[in-house]
Amino acid sequence: xxxxxxxxxxxxxxxxxxxxxxxxxxxxxxxxxxxxxxxxxxxxxxxxxxxxxxxxxxxxxxxxxxxxxxxxxxxxxxxxxxxxxxxxxxxxxxxxxxxxxxxxxxxxxxxxxxxxxxxxxxxxxxxxxxxxxxxxxxxxxxxxxxxxxxxxxxxxxxxxxxxxxxxxxxxxxxxxxxxxxxxxxxxxxxxxxxxxxxxxxxxxxxxxxxxxxxxxxxxxxxxxxxxxxxxxxxxxxxxxxxxxxxxxxxxxxxxxxxxxxxxxxxxxxxxxxxxxxxxxxxxxxxxxxxxxxxxxxxxxxxxxxxxxxxxxxxxxxxxxxxxxxxxxxxxxxxxxxxxxxxxxxxxxxxxxxxxxxxxxxxxxxxxxxxxxxxxxxxxxxxxxxxxxxxxxxxxxxxxxxxxxxxxxxxxxxxxxxxxxxxxxxxxxxxxxxxxxxxxxxxxxxxxxxxxxxxxxxxxxxxxxxxxxxxxxxxxxxxxxxxxxxxxx
Numbered sequence: 001x002x003x004x005x006x007x008x009x010x011x012x013x014x015x016x017x018x019x020x021x022x023x024x025x026x027x028x029x030x031x032x033x034x035x036x037x038x039x040x041x042x043x044x045x046x047x048x049x050x051x052x053x054x055x056x057x058x059x060x061x062x063x064x065x066x067x068x069x070x071x072x073x074x075x076x077x078x079x080x081x082x083x084x085x086x087x088x089x090x091x092x093x094x095x096x097x098x099x100x101x102x103x104x105x106x107x108x109x110x111x112x113x114x115x116x117x118x119x120x121x122x123x124x125x126x127x128x129x130x131x132x133x134x135x136x137x138x139x140x141x142x143x144x145x146x147x148x149x150x151x152x153x154x155x156x157x158x159x160x161x162x163x164x165x166x167x168x169x170x171x172x173x174x175x176x177x178x179x180x181x182x183x184x185x186x187x188x189x190x191x192x193x194x195x196x197x198x199x200x201x202x203x204x205x206x207x208x209x210x211x212x213x214x215x216x217x218x219x220x221x222x223x224x225x226x227x228x229x230x231x232x233x234x235x236x237x238x239x240x241x242x243x244x245x246x247x248x249x250x251x252x253x254x255x256x257x258x259x260x261x262x263x264x265x266x267x268x269x270x271x272x273x274x275x276x277x278x279x280x281x282x283x284x285x286x287x288x289x290x291x292x293x294x295x296x297x298x299x300x301x302x303x304x305x306x307x308x309x310x311x312x313x314x315x316x317x318x319x320x321x322x323x324x325x326x327x328x329x330x331x332x333x334x335x336x337x338x339x340x341x342x343x344x345x346x347x348x349x350x351x352x353x354x355x356x357x358x359x360x361x362x363x364x365x366x367x368x369x370x371x372x373x374x375x376x377x378x379x380x381x382x383x384x385x386x387x388x389x390x391x392x393x394x395x396x397x398x399x400x401x402x403x404x405x406x407x408x409x410x411x412x413x414x415x416x417x418x419x420x421x422x423x424x425x426x427x428x429x430x431x432x433x434x435x436x437x438x439x440x441x442x443x444x445x446x447x448x449x450x451x452x453x454x455x456x457x458x459x460x461x462x463x464x465x466x467x468x469x470x471x472x473x474x475x476x477x478x479x480x481x482x483x484x485x486x487x488x
Contacts, residue, residue, distance in 0.1 A: 019136055019219040021265035021309050024244040025409035026401045027136060028340065028394055029347045030080035033317055034117050035060055035102040036374045037350060038067030044376040051359050057369040058099025065118040065126035074380050076133050078353065078387060079394020083130060084138040084222055088123065088212075090114050092147035098189055103317065103372065104140065105224060106147030106191070109155040110208055127216055136219035138244075139212070143205045143237065144225035145183065149190035157194060162201050164193040173251070179228050196229045202236075210240040220244040222311075226260060226267065227251070234263040246311045246345075250318065254296070258303030266309035269344055272296055273313055279436050280314075280335040281325045290423040290436060293338075294415055297425075300343065301412065308410060312344035315352065317372055322349075324357045324366035330478060333389060334434045337460075337480040340393045341432050342425075343413050353387040354378035396459045396482060403484075404428055417445045422475065429485055431456065435478035444472040453485035 039046065039062035047061035068085075075083060090112035091101030100106075104114060113120055127137050146154045149167075157163070167190065168182040185191030195201050212218070226234070226247030238245040245264040249257045254271040261267050275296045278288040300307040314335060315322040326332055339346045356373065359365035381387065400408045408428045417424040422435045424445055433445075447453075448471045456465045456473070459482040467473050475481075 019243050021244045022406070024082075024136075024220060024265075024345055025308055026397070026406060027082040027345060028080050028397060029082040029084050029138060029311070029345065030075050030078065030350065031084040031313075031316060031347055032068070032086070032350045032375075033063070033103055033372055034065070034068065034086040034114075035063040035104075036372055037063045038071040038376060040064045040066040040070075040118070042067075042070060047374045048377055050377070051361050052373060054362075054369065055099070057373065058102070059095075060100065060102045060116050061374045063117070063374070065122040069126050069129050071380060072129060072133060072135065074382065076135065077382060077391065079391050079398065080348065081134055081394075082136040082138060082219070084140060084347065086114075086117070087140045087142055087224070088113055088117070089142075094148075096148045096189060098148075099369070101147055105142055107142055107145075108147050108153070110157075110204070111155065123216060127218070131217070138220040138222055138246075139216075139218045140222045140224060141209060142224045143194065143196065143209075143233075144228045145185070145191040145193050147191065148185065149192050154192075156204060157201065162195055162198055164195050167192065180230055184225055184228060193228075196233050202233070206237050206240050209237060210242070213241050213243055218243060220246070222268075223247040223264065226264065231260065231263045238264050244309075246309075254299045255303045258300075258305070261305040261310070266306075266311055266345065267304075268316075268347075269300075269307070269310045269312045271299070272344075273315075273319070276314060276335065276338070277320070277322070277325060280322075280331055282328055282331065283325070287436065289420045290418050290434075291420070293423055294418045297343075297413060297415065307343040308345075308412065310344045311347045312339055312342060313347040313349065314339055315349050315371070316347070317349070318368065319371070320366040321351070321356055321358045321371045323352060323355055327357075329385060330438075331436060332386065334436060334478070334480045336386070336390060336393060337432065337482065338434050340390075340397060341427065341430070341482060343427075348390065350375055351378075353390055354381060354384055355386065392460065399459065400430065416447070417443075419443070421478070424475075431473075431481075431483040433475060433481040433483070435480070438478050443475040445475060447471050447473055453487075455486040456483040457486040458483055 047056055087104035089107045090109040091106045091114055092108045130137055164181045169186055170178045170182045172178055183191050183193045220243050221241050227249045246266040247260055247264040248268050249260045250270050252271050252274040257267055257271055275293055279293050281287050358370035411428040413425040413427045415425050421437045421439055424433050447467060454467055464486055
């Protein structure tokens with residue numbers, strides 16, 4: 001009987017310690033590249049040239065787990081309660097024409113930690129310090145490939161049968177066979193594709209994710225190159241991880257991306273990302289209307305198992321810096337409000353709060369490697385407009401969590417009004433109003449069938465808005481609003 005009680009107690013501890021998908025809905029995630037966030041001991045003397053050379057930007061700059069501990073206050077004061085960090089295994093050291101694996105995606109030895117990020121104790125301490133602040137840690141993981149083929153010393157994948165043979169490169173990303181059996185690299189940068197049909201490879205990867213999550217107490221995983229491994233592989237992998245999982249399927253095809261949510265808790269919402277990039281650009285000729293955004297929302301309901309469990313984002317380490325496409329402060333505010341209060345788990349990429357736009361002096365300077373520059377050149381300024389605004393929005397998310405528990409985050413947004421430049425939707429009893437350009441005439445939103453409230457409080461500005469006797473809500477400018485029913 002004592003043995004049974006001990007077993008049940010251990011099982012209970014495992015259950016309450018693991019962070020499941022439902023618990024993640026109310027979290028907001030701050031994405032960092034470990035090497036680019038903060039070095040140890042406040043030694044901000046590397047990679048500080050402006051502009052940073054391409055060679056320097058493709059090599060290690062010195063960010064570590066200890067450095068991340070030093071800047072946890074910076075993240076906490078922005079209001080984020082989860083951090084997505086880089087993959088932790090050892091990466092190749094040999095330099096390629098694209099530098100080295102400072103980003104963590106060029107695995108060399110799955111059982112060794114990346115020494116440049118710090119020791120095992122440093123990683124454990126970082127996670128523990130984050131947990132003391134109720135900040136969860138999401139680990140980026142790679143099961144699809146290893147580092148550039150400059151060595152055959154991959155461990156434990158040191159036999160030809162552990163890789164898809166012969167080595168080929170994806171020429172057509174609409175060809176699923178190529179996607180799953182060929183390399184995401186190139187002749188210049190071969191990234192050998194792991195044979196995830198091989199029993200040894202399967203067993204190793206599944207055992208590794210289970211052991212790694214348990215050993216270090218990770219709270220969630222982001223899965224790189226999710227579409228490049230057969231879907232059935234992920235069933236056991238995500239199950240053994242035992243925590244919230246979100247997969248990367250980097251394409252705009254909503255039905256295709258949505259199909260992958262049956263093999264992880266969520267997927268990164270790339271279809272929405274591509275729409276937001278067009279809707280909130282400063283470029284008038286290419287800017288899309290709010291009808292485009294509303295249509296995407298309807299597509300989400302058709303093709304996604306549950307959009308509220310997907311990761312939403314405006315940019316990341318693989319895409320253009322969002323602020324390269326807009327510098328209008330009100331347009332930025334509208335985009336951030338949608339990111340933080342639409343269906344999904346918001347992911348905010350480091351540097352946006354410091355107005356990082358990339359390198360304006362080179363072609364394609366908003367993308368890799370210029371979208372991965374060190375944060376310490378900003379001095380971790382906590383007074384920038386976006387830093388303060390995102391802090392405010394995270395405060396509102398916390399308030400909604402306290403007011404409605406999980407109900408706000410579980411509910412799916414419902415369109416109330418949409419025209420060329422304004423979109424109004426309701427989540428639970430909250431109204432969200434966003435626009436992507438100024439307008440001259442007052443807009444009237446009919447609330448007759450959606451709420452009996454005559455007064456609404458804007459959670460951003462604090463203003464009280466009264467609907468008229470026809471139950472019409474007036475919108476006089478393009479500032480974003482988050483409205484809660486108000487009774488005096």
